[in-house]
Amino acid sequence: MVSRTTLLCIAAVAAHASAADLNSLVNLFIGTGASGNAFPGAAIPHAMAKVGIDVSTAPRQAGYIHDNSSITGISLMHDEGTGGNANGGYGFFPLFPLTNCTFAACPVGIGARAALRKAGADAAQPGYFTTTFVNGIKLETTSTRRAGLIRFTYPTAGPNHVVVDLTNDLGRSFEGGALALAAAAGRVRLGGTFLQSYGPSNYTVFACYDFAAPPAAGAQQRLVAFGTYQSTNLSAPSSITIRPNGTALSFPWTGDSVSAEQAGALLSFDAGVVLARFGVSFHNADQACANAEAEVPDWDWGRVQGASAGAWEEVLARVGVDTAAEDATVVELLYSSLYRASLVPANLTDENPYWESPYPFYDAFFCSWDTFRTVHPLLSILDPREWAGIVSAYVDGWRQTGFIPECRANTKAGYVQGGSDGMIPLGDFAVKYGARAAALGVPIDDLYQALVDTAENTPPDWYTVGRQNTAWKTFGYIPTDWVDPSGATGLPTREASRAWEYALGDFAVRQAAVALGKSAADVAKYANRSMNFVNMWDASVTSDGFAGFAQRRYPNGTFAFSPPNACSPVDPVGHSCARGTDNNVGFYESSSWEYSFFAPHSMATLVGLMGGPATFISRVDHYFATPYFLAGNEPGFLMPWAYHYANRPDLSALRVRNVLYKNFNTGINGLPGNDDSAAMAALITFHIMGLYPVAASKQLLIGSPLLSAYTLRNEVFGTTTAFRVVGFDKAGLAAAPPAGARVFVKRITVNGAPSASLCWIDFDDVAGGGEIEIEVYGDAAAAAAAGCGEGPNALPDSLETGGFPA
Numbered sequence: 001m002v003s004r005t006t007l008l009c010i011a012a013v014a015a016h017a018s019a020a021d022l023n024s025l026v027n028l029f030i031g032t033g034a035s036g037n038a039f040p041g042a043a044i045p046h047a048m049a050k051v052g053i054d055v056s057t058a059p060r061q062a063g064y065i066h067d068n069s070s071i072t073g074i075s076l077m078h079d080e081g082t083g084g085n086a087n088g089g090y091g092f093f094p095l096f097p098l099t100n101c102t103f104a105a106c107p108v109g110i111g112a113r114a115a116l117r118k119a120g121a122d123a124a125q126p127g128y129f130t131t132t133f134v135n136g137i138k139l140e141t142t143s144t145r146r147a148g149l150i151r152f153t154y155p156t157a158g159p160n161h162v163v164v165d166l167t168n169d170l171g172r173s174f175e176g177g178a179l180a181l182a183a184a185a186g187r188v189r190l191g192g193t194f195l196q197s198y199g200p201s202n203y204t205v206f207a208c209y210d211f212a213a214p215p216a217a218g219a220q221q222r223l224v225a226f227g228t229y230q231s232t233n234l235s236a237p238s239s240i241t242i243r244p245n246g247t248a249l250s251f252p253w254t255g256d257s258v259s260a261e262q263a264g265a266l267l268s269f270d271a272g273v274v275l276a277r278f279g280v281s282f283h284n285a286d287q288a289c290a291n292a293e294a295e296v297p298d299w300d301w302g303r304v305q306g307a308s309a310g311a312w313e314e315v316l317a318r319v320g321v322d323t324a325a326e327d328a329t330v331v332e333l334l335y336s337s338l339y340r341a342s343l344v345p346a347n348l349t350d351e352n353p354y355w356e357s358p359y360p361f362y363d364a365f366f367c368s369w370d371t372f373r374t375v376h377p378l379l380s381i382l383d384p385r386e387w388a389g390i391v392s393a394y395v396d397g398w399r400q401t402g403f404i405p406e407c408r409a410n411t412k413a414g415y416v417q418g419g420s421d422g423m424i425p426l427g428d429f430a431v432k433y434g435a436r437a438a439a440l441g442v443p444i445d446d447l448y449q450a451l452v453d454t455a456e457n458t459p460p461d462w463y464t465v466g467r468q469n470t471a472w473k474t475f476g477y478i479p480t481d482w483v484d485p486s487g488a489t490g491l492p493t494r495e496a497s498r499a500w501e502y503a504l505g506d507f508a509v510r511q512a513a514v515a516l517g518k519s520a521a522d523v524a525k526y527a528n529r530s531m532n533f534v535n536m537w538d539a540s541v542t543s544d545g546f547a548g549f550a551q552r553r554y555p556n557g558t559f560a561f562s563p564p565n566a567c568s569p570v571d572p573v574g575h576s577c578a579r580g581t582d583n584n585v586g587f588y589e590s591s592s593w594e595y596s597f598f599a600p601h602s603m604a605t606l607v608g609l610m611g612g613p614a615t616f617i618s619r620v621d622h623y624f625a626t627p628y629f630l631a632g633n634e635p636g637f638l639m640p641w642a643y644h645y646a647n648r649p650d651l652s653a654l655r656v657r658n659v660l661y662k663n664f665n666t667g668i669n670g671l672p673g674n675d676d677s678a679a680m681a682a683l684i685t686f687h688i689m690g691l692y693p694v695a696a697s698k699q700l701l702i703g704s705p706l707l708s709a710y711t712l713r714n715e716v717f718g719t720t721t722a723f724r725v726v727g728f729d730k731a732g733l734a735a736a737p738p739a740g741a742r743v744f745v746k747r748i749t750v751n752g753a754p755s756a757s758l759c760w761i762d763f764d765d766v767a768g769g770g771e772i773e774i775e776v777y778g779d780a781a782a783a784a785a786a787g788c789g790e791g792p793n794a795l796p797d798s799l800e801t802g803g804f805p806a
Ligand SMILES: *[C@@H]1O[C@H](CO)[C@@H](O)[C@H](O)[C@H]1NC(C)=O
Pocket: 068, 069
């Protein structure tokens, strides 16, 4: 029940939120420096079209880097914050504006045309991006879901030129394609095949560029010359022939032998401003043109940009804060993070070229290994409708292949990093929205079958989808040096971290079985398997005085030793820690030191294995001090909150602040690692809100927020939940708050009723409307003594100790 005073309180916060121009609080350049790979171009929420400029130097995973390197074009689709191929994925069919050249001698090739930006010229806001070259040409763009507008403003009246590049994507991976120019209609149609950036496959994509802008659009551009260009000789691709009046190019698929080819169209206009409309499609060029005509019929820049900005305001307003009263840096971090967390996955519904389906199609599950921890749980609170579409797309992937997709990247299956971690959001959806699944368009029986099939069956090659269940079910762990008699193969490394992720995946099935009323046998089976991570625990291994670590294990049961610090930030010797076939450590992008803490569904088991709460706490402290902690990668996400499981939420309160303020900020280098399809963005959001989601469950760890008050709106439930921090203290907004700063949780009430736990809160309370009051104090000793509170359920749940009751 929502009391009257609560309602007034919500109204007050909401009024502030809607009055604010939330888009103006978004800094799109956070994480566009050396390592974040964040995408700062134009896009609507969950868009297919992500339009932005591309730099000539790698790494450039999102096309853009906020440095002074030269620009090779403005292109139509990009990834958000991913790792993978340092050259990047997507970035196909770039346009490039040229001035001051004669048609037949214009520098159209990618090397010759590259141009520097004027210092400080890059600017962006949700739905809009612009920059200016040193030669004075200004670029601007705005977009819809599959289409948009690009405008070049030249320093002189013309003639001015536009290159339409057929062959250069970010990865320089062109495998073939074609271009057709219809001069009278001012239209260029393109299709090309390129490699995905993180996986073994290629994809084919199409675009349509229109240059016959109606005078009403404010453009008076007359096409005065046109033609095609291509490399004179593939052994010397930068020597290029421009063919005036040429209208067609065709490169039949020949593998990568044409990847260096420079080819495209060159158009000249008798105008100082050239407006281009584009559409993209994975079906064919006709569809790309139809998308442009349908989504940008009138070429009306103001309408397109206004609609994009409006869509973003709506997304951002789901979290309401009094932007004037709160700390400005926290507000900027919050809204910039919420922005990025709604860029991907990309809604490619109606653009699935691979199979007919009535269900949604989404791309950029890149990878579920990155996003299950924070991105999906954030969607579960703020955007259940979009999330349902995404979940449905995961289930539809299973319908086609028999397995839940793991790392769909550039529309094709990418590499599996560990477990089949798409299982976790599906289990989470069953737990949180199982009862509403039909209304949300998710066939819940299919979802459950997708989970079971992925938990039981083994694909012939589990490197791109699924898991090595043959091994998991035979041994109860993932053995080292085992030849699978079934003939199934995959990348055999990362045995220990895969097993620990498989265990969590099985927990997700168990959770779905409970939520959906499946048989007690199913519940018991997957609960049992979810505890099998202990089978890879070698109690005899010690490191820095701590005993018991996850280790690889042979089929005969003997453990295979690797140093627990291997692949940690302080690894004294070089190891192969990613997907190299020479990874002989047993862990993926992490160490045994870190993965030995990874059992979010039964942390009490780890507290026990490590020797009890006191040892656990000193082990977590040591992990941060050494540091074995790496803020820039996902396996460490939960760690600042780990103290909750040892009844010391006061230590988590300090550690979360320390990690946040030492590693994240609003600068271009404000992310400690890749944004990873917004995994970092969603993590920052949770830290700021004083919450951390427990995987595939309704529990969230709770602590003291970095805001004095905020609201969360859930459109499906029709609720707004108001969080209010009683005694909020801005002195707590620091890496090391001064003694006495009120950062410790003293009391939590949910709609006036005291919460039995100071350590966790139920999803139904977070998303259920009403008011959550968090009273904070600065008495560290009292907070340490109070722990998670009194009562049997004060600690967050662990399966082994009877948590997550069926
Ligand atoms: C670009 O930036 C780098 C690093 O900041 C600097 O060393 C270099 O001089 C700059 N180059 C130009 C052309 O401004």
